[in-house]
Amino acid sequence: MPTTKSAAGHGTTPVAIVTGAAQGIGRRSAELLADRGYALALIDLRDPVETIAAIRGKGAETMRSVGDVSREEAVENFVRQVFDRFGRVDVLVNNAGISLIASAEETSAADFRKVLEVNLVAPFLLSKACGAKMLAARKGSIINVASVAGLVAVADRAAYNASKHGLIGLTRTLAAEWGGRGVRVNAVCPGWVKTEMDASDQAGGSYNDDDIVGRVPMARFAAPEDVAQAIAFLANDAESGFVNGHTLSVDGGWASDGSWESLRLRKR
Numbered sequence: 001m002p003t004t005k006s007a008a009g010h011g012t013t014p015v016a017i018v019t020g021a022a023q024g025i026g027r028r029s030a031e032l033l034a035d036r037g038y039a040l041a042l043i044d045l046r047d048p049v050e051t052i053a054a055i056r057g058k059g060a061e062t063m064r065s066v067g068d069v070s071r072e073e074a075v076e077n078f079v080r081q082v083f084d085r086f087g088r089v090d091v092l093v094n095n096a097g098i099s100l101i102a103s104a105e106e107t108s109a110a111d112f113r114k115v116l117e118v119n120l121v122a123p124f125l126l127s128k129a130c131g132a133k134m135l136a137a138r139k140g141s142i143i144n145v146a147s148v149a150g151l152v153a154v155a156d157r158a159a160y161n162a163s164k165h166g167l168i169g170l171t172r173t174l175a176a177e178w179g180g181r182g183v184r185v186n187a188v189c190p191g192w193v194k195t196e197m198d199a200s201d202q203a204g205g206s207y208n209d210d211d212i213v214g215r216v217p218m219a220r221f222a223a224p225e226d227v228a229q230a231i232a233f234l235a236n237d238a239e240s241g242f243v244n245g246h247t248l249s250v251d252g253g254w255a256s257d258g259s260w261e262s263l264r265l266r267k268r
Helices: 024-035 049-056 072-086 109-137 158-181 196-203 209-215 224-235 261-266
Strands: 015-019 039-044 062-066 091-094 140-145 183-190 247-250
Touching: 015 024, 015 072, 015 109, 024 039, 024 049, 024 091, 024 224, 039 049, 039 072, 049 062, 062 072, 072 109, 091 109, 091 224, 109 140, 109 158, 109 183, 140 158, 140 224, 158 183, 183 224, 209 261, 224 247
Parallel strands: 015 039, 015 091, 039 062, 091 140, 140 183, 183 247
Antiparallel strands: none
């Protein structure tokens, strides 16, 4: 839908920011939010040209930026550009993230810090910058893309697990601080999703499709669509207006199932 203009010269269409929008969950979330009438502001380390083309094809107004969301100056500049362009920020989807598969004893401090910077510090920076605008408007929804690895431990992922556990803690803290001023903060916790990140991780030989399908009670990977639908639900005040500080698992039951493998497989 084209953006309409208010007397102040800014759009009245709701605006969503999506980070890590070039592929996977970020791309599908941007497309779905465009379907639901949002204007989209996208940022990624790689130019999200394919995502932009897809959502412009739906009639949505868009802007994009190439930048590192773990850098405070880049975040502040991007949010300022979004506000200058649209005059508002209604939804923030903190989706950008990286993985690191290595045993704890083989993980360097530099690599550990890099994962925390992208997966935890960046969502804080974006939430702080967008939250200031949302708090002034007394309205907004922030959705952090955490992980089943923020709820349970997965071996050989010390940095990733720590970052996602921390992101859930950040989600709950901001929800407590900002909920009374109209800003809701929630997290989605996907299990394994068929994305480019999964392909890259599997290429290292640490797991395969059968490992994941055998572990998930629903016996499949998630698709980006599964996670995007949860994000769209949390973005929408009419659908989730009293949901705040929640971690919504989109993991096919991974974190709920304590069965050993043979018992789990017998139930299929």
